[in-house]
Amino acid sequence: MATPQSATTIEEKVEGFTKQSIAEHNSAFHALVDEGKLANVVTLTARNGKVINCDAYGVHNVSATPSVPVKTDSIFRIASMAKPITAAAMMMLWEEGKWALEDPVCKFIPEFDGLKVRQDDGEPVSQESPMSMKQLMSHSAGFGSRRDYDDLRNGTLQDMIDTLASQPLFFQPGKAWRYGPCVDIQGYIIQKLTGKSVDEFLQERMFKPLGMEDSGWVLPESKLARLVSNHKYDKSLEKLVAVDLAGTYNNSTPNFVAAGGGLMLSTVQDYWRFSQMILNGGEYEGKRYLKAETVQMMHTNVLEPGVAVRIGPYDWKGLGFGLGFAIVQDPAASKTTSGFQSYFWGGAYGSWFWIDPIRNVVAVGFVNNLRGSTPAGMPVLRELQAKFIESALNDATE
Incomplete structure (x- = not known):
């Protein structure tokens, strides 16, 4: 069994979340690691600008001996979660x-x-x-x-x-x-x-001022030990094994900096800072990055009537799309509990986040699997976290 790490001290009740509701949330994710469905998972929940829970469980590499526990500052490949940042x-x-x-x-x-x-x-x-x-x-x-x-x-x-x-x-x-x-x-x-590459522009205008110290496309040698391995199932489809991506990361900028994701790296706490800035209407810790009306426009549907958000063969019913985010317009049709007007996206290796402007919640979760967040009959992780958050907040208002 892995050892959990939490970056927060859980009080009896904080911003509507009880100690019990947070423990139940964490236990559900820990169980997926203990059952061998995930190598690791790091989740973060914040409300009203305060991080309520930041929890890490599992190991960096299930194939390595000795194993290295995942931590709340472990670095993950976030792939298409670069898109909202761009x-x-x-x-x-x-x-x-x-x-x-x-x-x-x-x-x-x-x-x-x-x-x-x-x-x-x-x-x-x-x-x-x-x-x-x-x-x-x-x-x-x-x-x-x-x-x-x-x-x-x-x-x-x-x-x-x-x-x-x-x-x-x-x-x-x-x-x-x-x-x-x-x-x-x-x-x-x-x-x-x-006149600057997207990584240079983001470093200057967003990553450095926001304090996103571990985000970007280049991994310095000094941070290599914090990089989580990607994972997949072996030929039996019963055992997780690590995927070797040696040579993918170095101290030089790649020839193709993929603003749409590629192999962008981050931590849950870095991504929370970006998300909190967006939830705050473009402001974070006294510095304004975007106007509030600009951010509002970003998570307002701009698709023509009848245009469906579609990936592969699946239409995501009840969703719109703005300038960088998918938007929950009909929670029942989209089969989500993340909330009306919530906006979100995810990454190919299983990372996810969403922002709920009504509940004033930011939720972030990172895993790294080649089959994303749904290997081996597992629940969709974003939805699993949403159910626990909504349940906790609904209980708090009763």
């Missing part, structure tokens, strides 16, 4: 007047001017209207999903742009939602508008 960076530039929501994307990327739209039964046709920056920010610009392309991250950002410019779009801009290269394209635009 969206916030884009909105900083929007506030500075460097782009407008209705600007055509080709204003900043001339290679995209005149892109055709493929048809199932004929020659590609012209766009009904040029893809806009708003559509690029909301995954509705017309690009396909990542699986529709050869690996766009093998070369440089310019190589990605050239590849995308050489083939037609998958749908008319604004008429569908597809989870693909839109945020990596935003990273390219950040580079063009600022």
Whole structure:
């Protein structure tokens, strides 16, 4: 059995959470590790700007001897949880007047001017209207999903742009939602508008001032021991084993800094700082990063009527999408207990977060599995945490 680590002292009752409700939450996640379904899990819950619970359980690498316990400052690959951070960076530039929501994307990327739209039964046709920056920010610009392309991250950002410019779009801009290269394209635009790579811009404007000391795409040698291994099941599908990603991280910036995620690194406490800033309406510890009305716009649905948020074969009913976040518009239809108007996203290796502006809650959870947060018949981890949080707060109001 692993040894838990908690960064908080649990009082009898804090911000609506009781000592018992927090213990039940932690025990449920610990059980998944003890049952061999997870190698580790780190969760954080905050309400009204106060971290109520930050808990770590499990080991960095189940295949290593001796084992190293996971801690609340362990570093995880957060993959697509970089996307909301990139969206916030884009909105900083929007506030500075460097782009407008209705600007055509080709204003900043001339290679995209005149892109055709493929048809199932004929020659590609012209766009009904040029893809806009708003559509690029909301995954509705017309690009396909990542699986529709050869690996766009093998070369440089310019190589990605050239590849995308050489083939037609998958749908008319604004008429569908597809989870693909839109945020990596935003990273390219950040580079063009600022003269800095997205990691440099974020380090200067967000990571350093917010105190996100362990976030970015480069892992210094001094922090390597804090990096959690990725995991998968062996051929029997019964035993977790660590995945060797040797050589992935070093002291130099990668050739392709993926603003859409890639191998971005962070800790739950770093990601909470970003999320709390967003929940606070763009302000954190006396410093303003975005205007409150800008943040409100980011988690307001911008999709056209009838456009569904869809990943693979699944439509996520009851959800909208803003400028960087999915938004719960109908909790019953989306089968979630994370709350009406909550907004969220997750990462390919199982990390998750959501912000509940009505409950004034931020929740973050990190695991690193090749099958994300649902291996081996396990519950969806974001939803598991949501159920405990909502239950605790509902009990507190009775």
